[in-house]
Every structure is written in structure tokens, then in C-alpha cells.
Amino acid sequence: MSVAIPTSVGEVVDLLSRNPQATLLAGGTDLMVEVNLHGRRPADVVALNRVSELRSWSVDSSRRTITIGSGVPYAEMETGELARLLPALAEAARTVGSPQIRAAGTLGGNLGTCSPAGDGLPVLAALDAVIDVVGPNGARQIRFADFMVGVKRNALQPSEFVRSVTLPLVEGWQGYAKVGTRNAMVIATASVCLVRTNDRVAVALGAVGPTIIRATDAETWLAANHTMSSRPNTDTLAEFARLVRDASRPIDDHRSTAAYRRHAVGVLAQRLLTRSYS
Ligand SMILES: Cc1cc2nc3c(=O)[nH]c(=O)nc-3n(C[C@H](O)[C@H](O)[C@H](O)COP(=O)(O)OP(=O)(O)OC[C@H]3O[C@@H](n4cnc5c(N)ncnc54)[C@H](O)[C@@H]3O)c2cc1C
Numbered sequence: 001m002s003v004a005i006p007t008s009v010g011e012v013v014d015l016l017s018r019n020p021q022a023t024l025l026a027g028g029t030d031l032m033v034e035v036n037l038h039g040r041r042p043a044d045v046v047a048l049n050r051v052s053e054l055r056s057w058s059v060d061s062s063r064r065t066i067t068i069g070s071g072v073p074y075a076e077m078e079t080g081e082l083a084r085l086l087p088a089l090a091e092a093a094r095t096v097g098s099p100q101i102r103a104a105g106t107l108g109g110n111l112g113t114c115s116p117a118g119d120g121l122p123v124l125a126a127l128d129a130v131i132d133v134v135g136p137n138g139a140r141q142i143r144f145a146d147f148m149v150g151v152k153r154n155a156l157q158p159s160e161f162v163r164s165v166t167l168p169l170v171e172g173w174q175g176y177a178k179v180g181t182r183n184a185m186v187i188a189t190a191s192v193c194l195v196r197t198n199d200r201v202a203v204a205l206g207a208v209g210p211t212i213i214r215a216t217d218a219e220t221w222l223a224a225n226h227t228m229s230s231r232p233n234t235d236t237l238a239e240f241a242r243l244v245r246d247a248s249r250p251i252d253d254h255r256s257t258a259a260y261r262r263h264a265v266g267v268l269a270q271r272l273l274t275r276s277y278s
Pocket residue numbers: 023024025026027028029030031032033048070071095096097098101104105106107108109110111112113117118119120160161162163185186187188
């Protein structure tokens with residue numbers, strides 16, 4: 001296979017415009033599994049790791065947003081300033097694979113693969129992230145809700161790639177939790193990101209449907225029936241968990257049963273809501 005190693009976003013755009021079939025390589029933690037275990041044979045590869053713009057992040061204080069380059073590895077999100085600004089993303093990053101996987105794996109790759117079990121994705125959903133996409137016709141911004149269109153399917157057009165992700169810096173609490181078949185190095189069988197602000201919660205569910213699911217009925221019910229400044233009582237928590245469970249659309253597969261997944265997202269959401277008041 002041929003491997004191109006561009007050093008700028010413009011060069012990546014040129015390479016993909018000339019060859020829309022080329023395969024992007026970021027950390028390679030998904031792609032190389034495809035190559036080594038599933039017989040994928042990309043003819044032309046465009047490696048992104050020398051494009052420094054994709055490996056940086058910045059804060060816009062006036063807009064109260066943070067923009068993270070698609071090539072920033074999880075290891076950089078786990079601790080330090082990024083973790084302080086986006087605690088839910090840090091929690092999600094810490095659950096990804098092993099230190100080696102987190103040193104190489106990126107949000108751009110999570111979005112490229114677009115698995116419903118991707119750990120970065122519920123965080124992007126709960127925070128209403130906007131995905132900055134670049135292609136031969138310039139840049140466009142896609143809301144996360146419109147980006148993921150099915151199991152391992154996204155809204156990228158041929159020759160387009162993810163440049164960065166922009167998230168709001170919210171006042172409030174945010175957290176991420178997942179369950180899997182063991183405690184570490186595990187793909188989620190169910191995951192939840194919860195963000196609580198003054199007047200509402202946002203809840204996004206992973207691995208319980210073809211895409212990441214926002215539990216909007218649970219969000220709306222809680223906003224209407226609970227004063228966010230006070231600790232929820234047992235009945236409120238139970239109803240909230242029930243509505244979260246109802247939002248899920250899980251399946252039985254080799255990792256878990258639909259029934260367990262449905263139960264698990266209710267428990268995780270209830271725990272996160274409780275934790276947000278501790
Ligand atoms: C042992 C192991 C454990 C893992 N554990 C977890 C886990 O716990 N949680 C989890 O979520 N994932 C896990 N993964 C999967 C993987 O690490 C993540 O999905 C990671 O985010 C992929 O990022 P990457 O940079 O390595 O992507 P790559 O493998 O380089 O690329 C993945 C796909 O995205 C495309 N792509 C890459 N960059 C872009 C871009 N900028 N724009 C558009 N498309 C792009 C590629 O062409 C490819 O199709 C694991 C993988 C392994 C091997």
C-alpha cells in the first residue's frame with residue numbers, strides 16, 4: 001500500500017480530493033485491527049499524525065467553547081487542563097483500552113469508526129458537540145446529533161475528514177460511566193454521559209442502540225418535575241431511571257443481552273445523577 005504523510009490540513013484536503021478512496025490513518029487502533037484481523041486491504045493510506053493542527057486544542061473564552069483537534073490522543077484528555085475543562089471526556093478517555101491504546105487513539109478515529117460503543121461519543125452527544133469537517137468544498141459544521149447516522153456510519157461525504165470537535169464549556173457537573181464484561185480494557189456494553197446545569201440535565205446513552213441516544217424524555221421530565229438545585233429523592237431517581245431505560249434500543253449480541261443493557265443504562269444514569277450532588 002502507499003502511505004502519504006502530509007503535514008498540513010491543506011495537504012490532507014489535496015490528497016483526499018485527488019483520491020477519495022484513500023484511507024485515513026490516525027492512531028491506527030481501529031484501522032490496524034481491521035487490517036490485521038479482518039482482512040481489510042487499503043490501497044492508499046493518508047497518515048494524519050504529522051499534521052500538528054490536528055493534534056492541538058484551544059479555548060475560545062468569549063464563546064466559552066473548547067475546540068479539540070481530531071488527532072489529540074486520549075492520553076492528553078485524561079489529566080491536566082483538558083481534564084479540568086471537560087471532566088466527562090476525561091472520565092471517558094480513562095476507560096479506553098490500555099495506556100498504549102490511549103497514547104495512540106483519537107477522537108477523530110472514534111468518530112471515523114462511529115461505533116455505538118465508542119467511549120468518546122456519548123460525551124460529544126450530551127454536550128451537543130459540533131464536528132468541524134473539511135473537504136474539497138471547504139469546511140462545514142455538523143451537530144453531533146446529525147453526524148452519527150447508523151451503526152458505524154457517519155455523515156462524512158467522500159473526501160471529507162474530521163478536523164476538530166467544538167464543545168461548550170458548561171457551568172455545572174458532568175460525568176461518564178460505563179459497564180463492560182470486565183473492569184478494564186473493555187468495550188462498553190452500556191455507557192452513559194450525564195451533564196447537569198442550573199436548569200436541566202442532558203443524558204446520552206452508548207452501546208444501547210444503532211447510534212448514541214439522547215434520553216430526551218428523561219431530560220424533559222426531570223426539568224419539569226425536579227428543582228435542579230436540590231438532591232433528587234428516591235421516587236425521582238426511580239422515574240428518571242425508568243425513562244432512561246425506555247429511551248434505550250438495545251440488542252442481544254456476543255457482549256451482552258438487551259435486557260441487561262437496558263437495566264444497566266438506568267442504573268448508570270441514576271448513579272451519575274446522584275453523584276452530581278455529592
Ligand atoms: C485493544 C483495543 C482496545 C480498545 N478499547 C476501546 C475502548 O475501551 N473504547 C473505545 O471507544 N474504543 C476502544 N478501542 C477502539 C479505538 O481505540 C478507538 O475507536 C479510537 O478512538 C480509534 O482512534 P484511532 O485514532 O486509533 O483511529 P484509526 O484506527 O486511525 O481510525 C479509525 C477509523 O477512523 C477513520 N479516521 C481516522 N481519523 C479520522 C478523521 N480525522 N476524520 C475522519 N475519519 C478518520 C479511519 O480512516 C478509520 O476508518 C480499542 C481498540 C483496541 C485495539
